[in-house]
Amino acid sequence: MSKHLAAYQHRIIDIVGRAEAVIGADTRPSSQALGKLRWDLARAMNEYQVFKHSRIFDPAIAAGGERGSAASRMREACMAIGSEYRLYVAAWNATNILDNWDDYRAAALTMLARIRAHVDAEMEHLPALVTAPERKAA
Template identity: 30%
Template sequence: MTDSPLAPPNLFGLTDQRKALRVQAEGYVLRASLMMRRARALVTNDRVDACALLTDRRTALGQHFQRYQRLKHGSIFDPIVAYAPTSSKIIARGMKIDCMELGQEFVAYQTRWLRVPPSEWRWYKADMLATVDKLSLHLDAELRAIRQLLMVAEFYRR
């Protein structure tokens, strides 16, 4: 039976497709973690001279998060919400909400620090470290949940 516009996509019915989505999500999280570790090293070493570089890195991280968000919502969360069993739908909806809320927090963080005057370094440093810690914890937990959803998701055909 082939997929039709009225039938759910068979994304999660095939092991290779689930694996490809898992690998993509893992790649996004790995890259984001690396970007945050590099920025964290500059901040913990009080590299006030790197303010412009840190601004560029925040922008790059924001763009990376947007690409990751499109992948997880469009290819993982939305199909699960539309077609998976109720227990998976509940988890995916919660993950979507958490993702959007954290995305808004990151945008607010980016907005607060469009420019980092050296006189505000200590406040930036505290905010940056707290934000990176929160993002890291969220990404790790989210990736574990995505792996589980991809393992158990079964899509129903209409």
């Protein structure tokens, strides 16, 4: 399972890095390039969320104890960043990004930094949930 976890995490970090490079470049990208990056990131984050919830968080929460509490907190943080990204995408889908480039660029780089920080924190803390022993049923 840890191989799959790392693959999801690295995929998201890769997309974030590509997006940061495109958005941070001196020339404005096309709206198609930006849309593809947003879609790639949304899809990767959704797949990662489904994986974490079904394979890591839900079993850890069911196991209870400190592991379950930690999983519950991480699950809430996961849902929050996912919701934040969906709201960000919805807000910018209603706006012409290229006509509002400076505002978009700042918002996008902030959002990408939030996603990177979230995944970095999970890279640090999720392994304990994956490797912790399951509580035995009585």
